[in-house]
Amino acid sequence: MESASIYRTDVWNKKPLRFLLEQTDTFVNCVELVTSRGLITERSGRRVLDLARNLADDSQIHALSITDNPGGNAMLSPETLGTDMIARGQEVIIHLSCKDWNRNALQSRAWKLASEGFKNILALSGDCPTGGYQGQAGSVFDIDSVGLLDMYSKMNEGLLSDDKVGTAMEPTQFLLGAVVTNFKQLESEVMPQYFKLALKVKSGARFIINQIGYDSRKQDELLKVMDHYQLQVPVLANVYVLSRPAARYFHSGAIPGVVVTDELLTIVEQQANSPDKGKAFFLELAAKQCAIAKGLGYRGVYIGGHLKADDYLKVLSITKSYGTEDWREFAKEIQFSQPSEFYFFEANRETTLSSNELNHKYLASKSPEVLEESRKRVPLSYKINRMAHDKVFEKKRLGFQIAQKFYERVERSKNSVQKVLHQVEHGFKILGFDCRDCGDCSLPDIAFLCPESQCAKNQRNGPCGGTRQGKCEVGQKECIWSLAYERLKAYGEEENMLERGVIFRNGALKGTSAWANNFLGRDHHAKVDGNNGRISSDLKGRTNNS
Ligand code: SF4
Numbered sequence: 001m002e003s004a005s006i007y008r009t010d011v012w013n014k015k016p017l018r019f020l021l022e023q024t025d026t027f028v029n030c031v032e033l034v035t036s037r038g039l040i041t042e043r044s045g046r047r048v049l050d051l052a053r054n055l056a057d058d059s060q061i062h063a064l065s066i067t068d069n070p071g072g073n074a075m076l077s078p079e080t081l082g083t084d085m086i087a088r089g090q091e092v093i094i095h096l097s098c099k100d101w102n103r104n105a106l107q108s109r110a111w112k113l114a115s116e117g118f119k120n121i122l123a124l125s126g127d128c129p130t131g132g133y134q135g136q137a138g139s140v141f142d143i144d145s146v147g148l149l150d151m152y153s154k155m156n157e158g159l160l161s162d163d164k165v166g167t168a169m170e171p172t173q174f175l176l177g178a179v180v181t182n183f184k185q186l187e188s189e190v191m192p193q194y195f196k197l198a199l200k201v202k203s204g205a206r207f208i209i210n211q212i213g214y215d216s217r218k219q220d221e222l223l224k225v226m227d228h229y230q231l232q233v234p235v236l237a238n239v240y241v242l243s244r245p246a247a248r249y250f251h252s253g254a255i256p257g258v259v260v261t262d263e264l265l266t267i268v269e270q271q272a273n274s275p276d277k278g279k280a281f282f283l284e285l286a287a288k289q290c291a292i293a294k295g296l297g298y299r300g301v302y303i304g305g306h307l308k309a310d311d312y313l314k315v316l317s318i319t320k321s322y323g324t325e326d327w328r329e330f331a332k333e334i335q336f337s338q339p340s341e342f343y344f345f346e347a348n349r350e351t352t353l354s355s356n357e358l359n360h361k362y363l364a365s366k367s368p369e370v371l372e373e374s375r376k377r378v379p380l381s382y383k384i385n386r387m388a389h390d391k392v393f394e395k396k397r398l399g400f401q402i403a404q405k406f407y408e409r410v411e412r413s414k415n416s417v418q419k420v421l422h423q424v425e426h427g428f429k430i431l432g433f434d435c436r437d438c439g440d441c442s443l444p445d446i447a448f449l450c451p452e453s454q455c456a457k458n459q460r461n462g463p464c465g466g467t468r469q470g471k472c473e474v475g476q477k478e479c480i481w482s483l484a485y486e487r488l489k490a491y492g493e494e495e496n497m498l499e500r501g502v503i504f505r506n507g508a509l510k511g512t513s514a515w516a517n518n519f520l521g522r523d524h525h526a527k528v529d530g531n532n533g534r535i536s537s538d539l540k541g542r543t544n545n546s
Contacts, residue, residue: 013089017063018175021234028300030063035076054309056090065093072130097126102142114172122177123148125464146461150502153204178205181257181465182222183213187342188482195498196462201231209302212240212258216331220353237293241286241305244272256473257465264336287318288330295327374490385448407519422513439509440523447484454480460503501528
């Protein structure tokens with residue numbers, strides 16, 4: 001039931017998203033808008049503006065969510081459209097991604113947005129740039145979605161940063177959201193996505209939107225995973241209204257994590273041959289997904305697609321026409337999973353959705369006998385690095401104390417000595433890890449894989465959504481987070497791979513000795529409450545006891 005509203009009802013002003021999600025049980029309808037390239041006065045810009053205004057005029061649309069250079073292309077900034085929406089009393093979610101902005105620019109942008117009256121932010125790592133003036137733009141990825149959530153959470157508390165605790169600034173009041181890419185195929189992709197989701201919630205995400213997908217069992221699983229890990233934040237279900245071109249595009253794998261299977265594409269192709277090009281079918285499919293989301297317990301839907309305003313409203317009116325239990329049959333109908341897709345929970349035979357019982361094969365794969373076998377397949381270099389790290393880089397070890405004393409002396413020695421030692425270290429790490437000399441080493445955070453050289457987005461706080469069957473969307477290399485998962489799992493340590501504070505790379509350390517920075521407490525390890533892969537997490541305990 002809605003609690004007494006503090007918001008005026010005598011003016012055309014939709015209620016804040018925060019109020020709807022936190023103080024009511026309203027099922028929230030959100031529509032995603034993609035801005036155009038060029039000025040808003042151009043035809044394509046005016047078309048998006050008209051669409052947004054028409055949606056803003058309808059009380060059923062609670063929020064409009066505006067993208068930030070999607071697909072890595074330069075598009076009109078979301079706040080240009082958003083400002084017009086705010087003036088119309090329309091709640092807006094602004095997407096902010098880390099691909100084009102460093103942490104200072106993102107902070108500055110947050111102050112700008114807060115000053116202009118924007119309240120809701122969706123924090124994203126973002127897609128790698130795909131185009132640009134006179135050549136492809138370089139990507140920034142100074143921080144990632146988790147770092148962005150952490151930084152904006154601190155700004156909500158009125159602090160500039162950890163370094164200036166006590167420097168009170170006027171707090172921002174953002175409702176922060178995040179996404180989860182849950183329709184992945186492999187265990188080594190799915191599980192790290194769930195762990196990252198937990199870290200996002202811990203870092204300040206107050207609502208979650210999942211990736212586009214057409215598998216009700218996985219959709220159900222997400223809510224059960226959130227219960228399992230006690231992540232109590234509302235989730236909006238992504239409902240993308242298909243068309244033949246969109247289905248073909250998704251089927252081609254162009255957007256990693258968005259899957260249209262062969263079976264679904266066959267249905268789409270058949271329907272698209274009808275006189276209306278399948279439009280009625282696609283709108284009804286989306287309405288069924290909305291009904292399923294409501295039935296499963298999602299707090300709302302996040303509808304996307306290339307549609308007119310009337311089409312979005314049609315989806316909502318079809319949804320309303322269904323009986324309260326109809327969604328159960330729809331859920332059986334919309335289950336397009338990938339071959340050998342990994343699920344964290346067993347299927348419920350009766351509903352065909354997710355049960356609360358952990359995947360039997362997954363549990364069996366964590367038995368001591370299987371893990372012993374897995375350890376035999378782990379690269380020897382990883383075993384050696386683990387051992388060396390344990391003896392020298394673990395703070396309580398004698399090796400660490402000796403190394404610390406040694407580097408204290410080195411600090412007092414001549415520059416030339418420091419330089420030679422740094423070169424020796426760097427040479428060794430180039431051979432072993434393709435080191436880029438960032439000076440703030442994350443090797444122990446990612447099972448001895450270097451994020452600078454082996455991750456296109458320098459993700460230090462978990463995987464982005466950009467894998468296909470465990471391979472990175474850029475360059476088709478194995479994702480370092482999938483590899484790290486496999487390595488850690490062999491030691492029964494995968495579940496706490498992200499059980500730590502948020503890592504921010506310190507740019508000031510670039511080109512300096514990471515070992516000296518580590519032993520002398522200058523790098524992120526001095527701040528982050530990490531356990532470098534040691535078993536102790538609550539998450540692990542919960543899973544094994546389930
Ligand atoms: S994280 Fe930095 S210091 Fe560590 S191996 Fe990579 S580039 Fe080198």
